[in-house]
Amino acid sequence: MFEDAVTPESSKLTGTARKKFRQEVERIRGGDVPPPKKIQKVYCTSFDSRIGRLYIASTDEGVCKISVPKETRKDFFTWLAEHVELDAVTDNRARNKDVIDQLSRYFNGKLAKFNVPLDLLGTPFQIRVWKELTRIPYGATISYKSLAKRVLAPKAFQAVGRANGANPVPIIVPCHRVLGSNGALVGYSCGIKTKEFLLRLEGAIML
Numbered sequence: 396m397f398e399d400a401v402t403p404e405s406s407k408l409t410g411t412a413r414k415k416f417r418q419e420v421e422r423i424r425g426g427d428v429p430p431p432k433k434i435q436k437v438y439c440t441s442f443d444s445r446i447g448r449l450y451i452a453s454t455d456e457g458v459c460k461i462s463v464p465k466e467t468r469k470d471f472f473t474w475l476a477e478h479v480e481l482d483a484v485t486d487n488r489a490r491n492k493d494v495i496d497q498l499s500r501y502f503n504g505k506l507a508k509f510n511v512p513l514d515l516l517g518t519p520f521q522i523r524v525w526k527e528l529t530r531i532p533y534g535a536t537i538s539y540k541s542l543a544k545r546v547l548a549p550k551a552f553q554a555v556g557r558a559n560g561a562n563p564v565p566i567i568v569p570c571h572r573v574l575g576s577n578g579a580l581v582g583y584s585c586g587i588k589t590k591e592f593l594l595r596l597e598g599a600i601m602l
Contacts, residue, residue: 433479433516438490441468445502446589451491452484457512458494460563463585474563478516498566504596507533509567516563520548524558531572534597538576572599 435454442449447464450471462471500506515522527545543555562570571593594600
């Protein structure tokens with residue numbers, strides 16, 4: 396699904412590509428750059444999970460937003476308004492059947508790897524971080540320092556942290572698997588209790 400992701404293990408950046416990437420990091424350091432709005436159909440629904448009600452949005456390309464319980468319905472539609480044309484948003488549970496099914500299996504401990512397509516809406520740097528997050532295996536964790544190194548931005552801790560916190564598809568893009576350097580459960584936009592629940596569910600921390 397993420398064949399175009401670039402990591403130190405998969406390929407080397409050219410000098411020009413590395414320069415452009417560093418420029419992107421610097422822009423993010425100074426404040427997130429909002430991506431352009433997408434003009435396409437968006438299919439929304441809600442789903443009652445073990446952690447509460449989730450709001451889900453998908454495009455024809457894949458899941459683009461999951462709003463966890465800490466976020467309200469208003470937060471969900473505010474995010475949509477910033478990224479897509481609201482006139483294109485419709486209520487359609489059937490178009491989200493696969494993601495609901497996989498989330499249900501995940502919360503019941505019967506799914507370790509999601510395979511639904513994603514439509515990640517963000518800046519190039521954010522998307523780079525989010526794609527790297529999908530490489531963290533079920534039941535494993537890494538530090539923010541390690542994540543920064545993996546995206547070739549070892550000194551851009553704040554930029555990486557902001558990108559991690561802006562992840563629009565939590566759970567499927569597992570930002571909950573990133574911990575502080577001392578193993579602390581920090582920096583999770585969906586709430587520390589939710590982060591702890593997900594890591595316990597995956598067996599990443601002791602019961």
